[in-house]
Amino acid sequence: MTDVAHASHRLHPMSWLFALLQQLRQFVVPLVAAFFFGGDRNELWPLIGIGVLALVSVWRYFTYRYGFSDEALIVRSGVLERSVRVIPFARIHNVALQQSLLHRMFGVAEVRLESAGGQKPEAEMRVLKLADALALETLVRRRGVHAGPATQAPATAAPLLTLPPGEVIRLGMISNRGLIVVGAAIGGLSQYSPRMLPNLLERWGQWLLGWASQNGMQGSVHVAVAGISLALVAIVLLRLFSILLALLQYHGFILSESGRRLTVERGLLARWRTSASRRRIQAWTLRENVMHRLLGRRSLDIDTAVAEQHNQQRALRELAPVATPAACDSLIEHLLPHSAWPRLEWRPQPRNAWWRLALPGLPIALLLMALAAWGLGWWGLLALLWLPWSGYVARRHVRAAGYAVNDELVAVREGWWSRHWRFAELDKLQALQLTRNPLDRRCGTATLWLDTAGAGTTSPPLRIRFLPDAEARALCEQLSRTLAQHPLRW
Template sequence: MTTTPDPGHEVSTAGGAEAADHRLHPMSWLFVLLQQLRQFVLPLVAAFFFGGDRNELWPLIGVGVLALVSVWRYYTYRYGFSGDALVVRSGVLERSVRVIPFARIHNVALQQSVLHRLFGVAEVRLESAGGQKPEAEMRVLKLADALALEALVRRRPAPDPAVAAPAAEARVLLALPPREILRLGLISNRGLIVVGAAIGGLSQFNPRLVPDLMERWGEWALGWASHNGTQDPAFLAVAGLSLALLVVALLRLFSIVLALLQHYGFTLTETGRRLTVERGLLARWRTSASRRRIQAWTLRETLLHRLLQRRSLDIDTAVAEQHNQQRTLRELVPVATPAACDALIEHLLPRAAWLQLDWRALPRRAWWRLVLPGLPVALVLTAAAAWFVGPWALLALLWLPWAAYVARRHMRAAAYAVNADVIAVREGWWSRHWRFAELDKLQALQLTRNPLDRRCGTATLWLDTAGASALAPPLRIRFLPEAEAAALYAQLARTLARRPLRW
C-alpha cells in the first residue's frame, strides 16, 4: 500500500510499493558526522593539549553515537521523483515520506567545503518561501547528481527522469576577475569578522589570553615612551595615529583575504528565468533562485564605492533562512561599475525603465528633522563630559553644525520614483542607497503620522515586501506632504487591487 501525503508534509507509513531510487553518497555518513562534531572540536583540543578537566572527554561517547546515527541515516535515506514532485523517504522502524512539489522549491543551494571538493560531492538544500527549515537537505550527493537535481528543479514541470532533456543554455551576466575581488575587500569592512572570530577562538583556550596580551602591550608601549623620554604630546599623538592607521591597514588586509575566500571566481549566470551564483576559493557555494522570487532590490554606494567608482546590488528573496548569507542568494553584484549595475537592472527588470525613472525630490526644509533625534543625546553627553573634564568638552558641540550640514545634504539627495511597474526610494549622502521593488511584490502599505508629522503636515509611507532582510534599509518614503502621501497611497492601493498577488 502506498501512502500519498499532502505536499510539503511528513507522514508515517508502514511501507510503500514505490521506493525512491537514489541514495546519498557512500561517504555521506562522514560529512554528517563531521558536521555534528564541530561543537566538540575546541573542548577536545583544549583538553588534550592544554590540560584541564578530563570530564570534557565524556563527549567522545556522544561522538560514537553520532557515528552510528550517521551510518544509519545513509542506509535509510532515499529520494526519487514522481511526476512534478520530489519524494524523500527515510527511516526503517518508523517510515516517513515527504512529497515536495517542484513548484514549492524557491531556492536550490549547493555547498562544497574543501573536503567536499576532494571527494567530488556537494551538500544540497532545497528551500521554500517563509519556512524556518529547508524543504529537503541532502548530505551529501555526488556533484553530478547534485547538479542534475538542480537542473531538474530549474526545468519544472519536471520531465520524465528516465528521459534526458537538453539543458537550457546558461548566459553569463557577470564574472568578477581577481582585481574586482580585491576592490571588494577594500570596500567592505569584513576584517572585523576575522578579528572577532580569532578572539572568540583564542578565548576558548584561555578566556584571559586576549586581555592579558592587550595589557602587556600597553605596559610595553608606555614603558618604552617613558624610557626614551618621549612625553611630548605631539609625538604621542603621531604615534597613536600611526598605530590607528596600522590597525586599519590590517583590518583591510583581513577583509581582502576574506573577500578572496568567499567571492573568488564569482559568476552570475542566467538560465531561462533562473539566476545562479557560484563563488568561493577553497569552499564553493552555488545558489540559485527564480527571477520571479526576487522581492526587493538594494543598490548601494558608500564613500569607498565612490572613490573606486563602484557599486553593489543586493536582492531580497522569499526563501527560508534569510539570515544565512552563504546559502541564500542575496549578493547579486558584490561590486561592479555603476554602468554594469544599471545594465543588469535594465536586463532583469526591462519594464521598470530604471534609467528613465522620474525622480521626485522630497521637501528639503525637513532636514532639521534628521538632526532632532540625536540632539538631546548630544547635549546630555556634552554636559556630562563638561562636568568631569571641564570646558574643553564643549568643543563636542561643534558636531551640531556638521550634523546640520550632513542632514541638508541627505535631504538634497532624498527622492522617490513610481511608475506602472516599480517604486523606488533614494536616500543618503555619505553612504547612498537606492531601494526599489516591483509593485506586484508589495505585500502591504501603511501610512503613518506621528505628532511631529501632524504638526508639519507630513506623513511616512511604508511599503512591505516578503523576505526583507534585517540588514537592508527599509522601503519607505519619509516627510511627504500629507496630500501627496495620501494620493500616492491611494494610487498604489488601486494598482495592487487590480493585480493578483505573486510571490
C-alpha cells in the same frame, strides 16, 4: 514520465562520513571536556557516544531515498520513525549547493532545497555526487511552476557578471569583514592570556617612545605620533584581513542566467552554488558608501522569498558584490527590462524636512555639551559646533533623498555618506501602511511604508518619509488601486 524518472536514488556512499562530522561538530566540545576533565580517564562512554553517532550516520545512508514524480520531489527518510515528504517543484524557491574543501576532495556537495518563509530547508541532502547535485538543480529549474515546452531553460548558462581577482581585492578594501577576524583574534588572545594584548600595546608604546626620543620628539608630539601610528596599523590590518576574507569567499564569482533562473557560484577553498528564479526576487538594494565612490564601484543585493534567519550564505542575495555603476545599471535593466532604470523621474523630498532628521540628535548633542562643559569648563562649549554640523548633514540627506513611481516599480533613495537605492516591482508589494506620529500630525506630514516578502534583516526599509499628508494619501491610494488590479507574484 519514465520509470527511470520515478526511480529512487540514494545518497553518496560517503555521505555517512559527512553526516558524522556534522554531528561531531555539535558534540565535540562536551566530548573533549569529558575526556580531558572527567574524573576517570578510563571511562569509555565518549568513545561509545562517537560509535553511536557513526552507526546513526551509516543507518541514515541506508534509509534515505529521494525520487521524482511529475510535479514533486519525494524524500523518504527516518531511522525509527519513517517519513515521506512530498515537495512540489513549484514550491522550491532556492537550490543551494555547498562544497567544503573536504567535499571537493571527494567530488561531492551538500544540497539544500528551500521554500519561502521556511525556518529550515524543505530538504537537505548530505551528500550527493556533484554530478547528481547539478542534475537535481537542473531538474528543479526545468520543472518549476512556469516550466513547459516553450519555457524550458537552455542547457548552458549565460554569464551576466564575473569578478576577476582585482575586483575581489576592491571588494575587500570596501568591506569591513576584517573586523570579524580582528574581533575573533582579540577574543581568542584574551581567553588564552589576559595580559597578552596589554603587553603588546606596552611594547609598542616603549618602542615608539625610544624612536621618538631619538628623533627629538617629546610630550604631546610623541602621543600624537603614537596614536596616529596605531590607527594606521589598525586600518592596514583590517583591510588586509578584509581582502583575505573576500578572496576566500568571492574568488571565482560568477553570476549566470539559465532561462529565468539566476545562479551564483563563488569561493576559493569552499565553494557555494546557489540559485533562485527571477520571479522570486522581492526587492532590490543598490548600495554606495565612501569607499565605493573612491573606487568607482557599487553593490547590488536582492531579497528573495526565502527565510535567511539561520544561514545567510545559502540564500541568493548578492547579485553584484562589487561592480561599476554602469555594470549595476546594465544588470538591473537586463533583469527588469520594463522598469525604465536608470531613467526614473525622481521626486525630491520636501526640503524643509531637514530639521526632522536633525531633531533626534539634538538631545545627544546637548548631553555631550553638558558633559564636556562639566569636565573641560568653557572649552566644553565647543561641543555646540556639533549642532550646525548635524544640521548640515541633515540638509545633505534631504537633498539626496527622493522617490520614484511608474507602472512597473516603486523606488526610494536615501543617504549621503553611505547611499542606497531601494526598489521593488509593484506586483511584489504585499501591503501598504500610512503612519503619522504626533509630530507628523502637527506638521501635516506622513510616512508611507511598503512591505514585500522576504526582506532581509540587513536591508534598509522601503519607505517614503516626511511627505505632505495630501501627497502621501494620494500616493497610497494610487498604489492601492494598482495592488488591487494585479495579483501578488511570488
